[in-house]
Amino acid sequence: MTGLFDAYQADGPFPAFDAHLTAEDRSHLAGLDSRQVQRWTRMRIRELMNRVRSLSSVCNAAAPMNCTLPPDVLLEVFSHLEPSFERCGQLNALHVCRLWRHLLLRSTSFWVKAVGKFRDPDRIRPDGVPLFQSSLQRTRNSPLILTLDYVNSKVARTLVPCASHIVSLTIALSPGGLEFVHAWLEREGLPLLENLAISHSPRTDDGPSSHPKLVLRRARFPRLRSLQYPISPLDVSSITDQLRELALTECNYTCNFSQAEDAFSLLMLTLERCPGLESFRIHISSYLRLQTADNRTISLPALRQLRIQHSHTSDFLMHLAIPDACAVELDNTTTSGYSNTAGLHGLLPRNFAAFPQLTAADRVRARLLERRTRGRFEAYAHGTKILSLECHLFKSYMPREFRHLLRCMPRLRSVEIDDDAWNISLMLSDVFESGSRVCPELEELDALWLCHNHGLFEEVETRQLASMNLGYNSECRCGPIVLEAFCASIRRMLLDRAAAGSARLKKLHVRIPVAIVSLYIDKESWQPPVLRERMLAQLGSDFGGELAVSFAGFQ
Secondary structure (H helix, E strand, O other): OOOHHHHOOOOOOOOOOHHOEEEEEEEEHOOHHHHHHHHHHHHHHHHHHHHHHHHHHHHOOHHHHHHHHHOOHHHHHHHHOOOOOOOOEHHHHHHHHHHHHHHHHHOOHHHHHHOOOOOOHHHHHHOHHHHHHHHHHHHHOOOEEEEEEEEEEHHHHHHHHHHHHHEEEEEEEEEEHHHHHHHHHHHHOOOOOEEEEEOOOOOOOOOOOOOOOEEEOOOOOOOOOEEEEOOOOEEOOOOOOHHHEEEOOOOOOOHHHHHHHHHHHHHHHHHOOOOOOOOOEOOOOOOOOOOOOOOOOOEEOOEEEEEEEEEOOHHHHHOEOOOOOEEEEEOOOOOOOOOOOOHHHHHHHOOOOHHHHHOOEEEEHHHHHOOOOOEEEEEOOOOHHHEEEEEEOOOOOOOHHHHHHHOOOOOOOOOEEEEOOOHHHHHHEEEOOOEEEEOOOOOOOEEEEOHHHHHOHHHHHHHHHHHHHOEOOOOOOEEHHHHHHHHHHHHHHHHHHOOOEEEEEOOOEEEHHHHHHEEEEEEOOHHHHHHHHHHHHHHHHHHHEEEEEEOOOOO
C-alpha cells in the first residue's frame, strides 16, 4: 500500500515523528519488542503529563497576582467571589489553578455561597447530589441560607447533617421529599432557623397524595420568626408568640378542599395567638372562601404589612382589627379557578368609611395597567403607601367604584387618576348631608379628558355642525363647543367647592389622548401648549392655580 504508510518511512527502527524522543528513550525502545512498546510508552506518557501539570501549577503560582498577594489576602478576595456553574455544573473558580483550588477548598465563605447556587442538585449534573453534600460539608459550622427549587427524599437527606447551622431554608418539596422533611422537622428541628419557606414542587415523584398535620414545636425551633407554608394542616400553636412573619401559599397537591377549609379554621386560631405578627400574606385560589363561621374579631396590633391575593377578601377583613398605619395590599388578578365579578366590593370591607386605610389617606394614585385590563388604586398617608388595590377591569377605563372610594377619603389633598376629568368634576361637586363637598381638602387634581367617550356634547354639536352646513359626523366634533362645555363643567366645580368652603384647587393637570387632535373641527390648535392657554382664558379668575395640559400615556 502507498499513501499513508509512505509518510512514515524511516531510516531506522522509528518513523519520522520521533523527532522529540531523547537518546535515552531511543535506546530503551530499541530493546523492546512490539508488544512492550505500547505499555512502556503509556507509562512514560502518564509520567510526563504529571510533570507538565506540576510545571503548569508552578507557572500559575508564579503569576503576579499570586506572588504579590499573600494567601490570607487571596482567601479574603475569594470570600467575596460569586460561584458560577456555567461549565456543565463545574465551579469555574476551582479550575483556574492549583493554588486557587487549594485556597478555595479552605474558604468556608466561598462554599456557603456555593451551596446557595445548587437550586436543583438532582439536575445540575449526574453527581449533583454528592457534590452538593460535599459542598455542605466544606461550609463547616458557618450559618447557611439555602434555597432549593426541588427537594426529593434524596436531596433532603443531605440537609440533615448541617441542620444545626441552617438559619434560612426555602424549599420546594416533591411528595416523597414532603414526607421525609415533615418527619425530620418534627423529630429533630433546626435550632438556629429564623426563616422557613416551604412550597410544593410541580415535578412528579413517588409519595403520598396527602400528608398529616405538620407540627412545629418551640423546643425544636426556638428562633423561628418567619414562616411560609402551603395552606394545609399546620400546627404552630407553640411558637405563635414568636412569629413575626406568616405567609400562606397555594397548595398544589397535598390537601383537598375539605382539608383547606379545616386549615383556614386553624389559621384563624393561629392568628388569634400571634399578637407580635408584623407581616401576614395569603396567596391562594378563590375556591377557598376567606370566611369563618364565628363573628369574633382578631386583633393584630403589631401588623405592619397585610397582603392578600384572592377575589373575596371583604369578609376576612371584617374579622381583623389592624393598625391604621398597616400597609394593605389586595389583589384579585392572580387568583385562579374563579371568574371575578365581585370587583372592589369583594376586596374591601362593605363599609368603606370605616376602613382607616381609606379615611386616613392624603394622596391617591389610580392607574391603568396591561392594555387597560387591570387597574391599580394606591393610597398614601404622609408619603407612605397604606393601601394598594389591584383588580381586573371589564370596561375600557377605570371602574366607577374607584370614584366611590374618593367619597370616603376626607383628608385627600392630591388625586392622580386615569378617569374622565368630567366625571371627576361632577363627583367633586357633590354635597354630603353635612353640607361639605367630596374631598374638601383637595388641592391637586390629575385626570384624563375623555369627553369623546360620552354623549355630553352630542346635541349641541349636532346643531352647531348643521349651522356650518357640515352635517353631523360621529367621528368629528366641533372643537370650540366641546372645549367650552368642558371648561364650564370645571368652572362650575370650582365655584361649587368655593361656596362650600372647600380648599382651593392649586394645581390641575389635564391629560388628553393623542387621538383627540384629529377628533375635532377647530380653527385653533389642540396641541397641549395652545390648549392650555385656551382653557385658562375660559376658566378665567375662577381658577387661580397652576394648569398643565399634556398628552396621556398608558402602560
